[in-house]
Amino acid sequence: xxxxxxxxPAAILVATAAGxxxxxxxPAAARVHVxxxxxxxxxxxxxxxxxxxxxxxxWIPGYWGWSNHRHRWHRGHWERARHGHRWAPAxxxxxxxxxRYHEGRWEGGHx
Numbered sequence: 844x845x846x847x848x849x850x851x852p853a854a855i856l857v858a859t860a861a862g863x864x865x866x867x868x869x870p871a872a873a874r875v876h877v878x879x880x881x882x883x884x885x886x887x888x889x890x891x892x893x894x895x896x897x898x899x900x901x902w903i904p905g906y907w908g909w910s911n912h913r914h915r916w917h918r919g920h921w922e923r924a925r926h927g928h929r930w931a932p933a934x935x936x937x938x939x940x941x942x943r944y945h946e947g948r949w950e951g952g953h954x
Contacts, residue, residue, distance in 0.1 A: 879909050879944035885935045891919050899924055906933035909944055927952040 885907040893902055905919040922930075933947035 876946075880938075881909055881914070881935075881942045881944070882940070883914070884937075884942055885914050889916060893919070894921075897921055901930050903930060903947065904932050906947065907935065908933070925949050925952065 888907070889905055891905050893904075896902075900921040901924045903920050903922050906917055907914045908917050909915065917933075928949040928951045931948050931950045934945050935942045936945060937943075
């Protein structure tokens with residue numbers, strides 16, 4: 844029995860799958876927007892010690908997110924600055940008897 848006869852289809856399948864994976868869009872390129880509502884107001888923002896400025900970076904402040912039916916704190920962090928953009932921090936906004944979460948995002952620049 845010729846082993847190459849059986850390995851060739853498998854090799855073609857693996858090569859095709861690998862090629863398709865490299866052509867897939869980068870995960871960061873896909874943007875998904877999900878509206879998040881909560882019936883419970885977020886706690887007050889936590890005080891965070893902001894580290895010394897870093898050239899070429901912007902401090903993204905901590906915020907209360909929503910996970911598993913409760914508010915969850917996300918610590919602040921540094922992110923590479925984007926020329927011509929400014930960071931709009933995450934925020935909660937009251938809408939009637941519930942709260943709506945607005946994700947932090949970069950604003951400005953060319954569209």
